[in-house]
Amino acid sequence: MNNKWKIQLSVGLICMILGFAITIQFRSVQKNNGAGTISGLRAAEIQSMYQKEKEKNEALYIDYERIKNDLDQYKDAINDTNATTKLMKEQLDNAEILAGMKEVEGPGVVVKMSDGTKTPLPGESESLYWLHDSDLLLVINELKDAGAEAISVNGERLISTSEVRCVGSVLSVNNVRTGAPFIINAIGDPKTLESALLFKGGVVADIASYCEVDVKTADKVTVPAYKGAVNFKYATPTTVKK
Amino acid sequence: MLLPILGLIIGCLAAYFLPWNVNPAYSVYVAIAILAALDSVLGGISAIVNKKFSMEIFLSGFFGNALLAAFIIFLGEKLGLDLYIAVVVVFGTRLFQNFAVIRRTYIVQRNKKHEAKSEN
Numbered sequence: 576m577n578n579k580w581k582i583q584l585s586v587g588l589i590c591m592i593l594g595f596a597i598t599i600q601f602r603s604v605q606k607n608n609g610a611g612t613i614s615g616l617r618a619a620e621i622q623s624m625y626q627k628e629k630e631k632n633e634a635l636y637i638d639y640e641r642i643k644n645d646l647d648q649y650k651d652a653i654n655d656t657n658a659t660t661k662l663m664k665e666q667l668d669n670a671e672i673l674a675g676m677k678e679v680e681g682p683g684v685v686v687k688m689s690d691g692t693k694t695p696l697p698g699e700s701e702s703l704y705w706l707h708d709s710d711l712l713l714v715i716n717e718l719k720d721a722g723a724e725a726i727s728v729n730g731e732r733l734i735s736t737s738e739v740r741c742v743g744s745v746l747s748v749n750n751v752r753t754g755a756p757f758i759i760n761a762i763g764d765p766k767t768l769e770s771a772l773l774f775k776g777g778v779v780a781d782i783a784s785y786c787e788v789d790v791k792t793a794d795k796v797t798v799p800a801y802k803g804a805v806n807f808k809y810a811t812p813t814t815v816k817k
Numbered sequence: 818m819l820l821p822i823l824g825l826i827i828g829c830l831a832a833y834f835l836p837w838n839v840n841p842a843y844s845v846y847v848a849i850a851i852l853a854a855l856d857s858v859l860g861g862i863s864a865i866v867n868k869k870f871s872m873e874i875f876l877s878g879f880f881g882n883a884l885l886a887a888f889i890i891f892l893g894e895k896l897g898l899d900l901y902i903a904v905v906v907v908f909g910t911r912l913f914q915n916f917a918v919i920r921r922t923y924i925v926q927r928n929k930k931h932e933a934k935s936e937n
Contacts, residue, residue, distance in 0.1 A: 578870075581872045582861075582865060582870050582872070583819065583820035583821065584820060584872075585861070585872045585875050585876055586820070586821045586824075586858060586861050586862075586875070587820030587821045587823060587824035588824060588876075589824075589854050589857050589858055589861070589875075589876075589879050590820075590821040590822070590824035590825040590828065590854075590858060591824035591825065591827050591828035591831075592828060592850065592854050592879075593825065593828065593851065593854035593855060593858060594824065594825040594826065594827070594828025594829040594832070595828035595829070595831055595832045596828075596832075596847050596850045596851045596854060597828075597829070597832075597851055598828070598829045598832035598833055599832040599835070599838070599839055599847065600839060600844060600847045600848060600851060602832070602833070602838060603838040603839040603841075603844060603847075604844070606838055
């Protein structure tokens with residue numbers, strides 16, 4: 576009898592653990608359903624997940640626009656107060672232009688770059704006649720050197736963290752991908768900008784030997800604001816000891 | 818047979834009403850606990866059927882196996898090897914072996930009774 580109780584008790588205990596583990600695992604698997612286990616999913620599921628994330632992203636962008644409008648309104652409210660705030664407002668405006676938070680317009684140049692149309696010589700790679708990130712970076716660097724105050728590539732404002740990079744056959748700027756032709760808007764002194772690009776043996780002359788580059792000055796060039804959100808994860812201002 | 822079933826129900830209910838979930842990273846450990854428990858229960862039943870059940874062996878078997886399995890999985894994670902496969906294979910094999918023992922013993926016993934009856 577004693578032995579029978581022992582059997583019942585010990586098997587009962589293990590059965591309890593078994594039931595507990597099975598139930599909790601079952602519940603967790605149901606709840607986590609797929610999260611964190613991308614490898615187990617089929618491409619179609621991943622695609623639908625991607626779609627969902629994209630929709631979320633768009634919704635967040637709408638939110639962002641709304642909040643930005645609110646902020647603009649607050650700034651307008653500050654507009655008509657005393658001199659100190661006026662000065663601060665001016666500084667803020669400058670900082671915002673520099674940071675690319677505001678759409679700006681002014682005289683400047685519009686550079687249109689597209690892939691070359693020449694057929695490659697026998698033995699030459701086709702990619703020799705395509706535009707690459709390096710070509711765009713050369714032009715952008717030259718524009719900056721010539722005093723461009725605001726630059727955008729295919730409608731994406733270049734800010735301090737912007738990348739200009741080939742991703743497969745397209746170009747990624749601010750993580751937004753666009754294909755050729757690339758239109759670079761730059762605001763600055765039109766003559767200086769133009770001559771910085773077009774001088775003999777310069778950047779454009781070099782690129783034009785295998786691709787199409789077209790530089791036009793304009794009295795009014797518009798450079799849009801940076802569309803993404805700025806949040807710094809690692810960089811914090813250092814405090815100055817006095 | 819009453820206490821094991823009661824224990825199973827209590828365990829299920831307890832887990833059902835407890836608020837927490839298993840982190841996906843640890844779900845493999847819970848899975849191994851399930852396998853170890855299943856293995857122990859089947860092993861226990863086969864020992865009962867063979868009339869050589871011992872509580873010490875039964876309980877130390879469950880906890881010892883579970884701990885060893887958890888350690889192997891932990892080691893596998895640290896070494897970047899899928900060592901849990903070894904645990905799953907061993908427990909899985911033992912499950913089927915124990916079940917085979919139970920099945921055979923039960924059928925042999927039944928056949929013996931049958932023969933004894935027909936002889937009378």
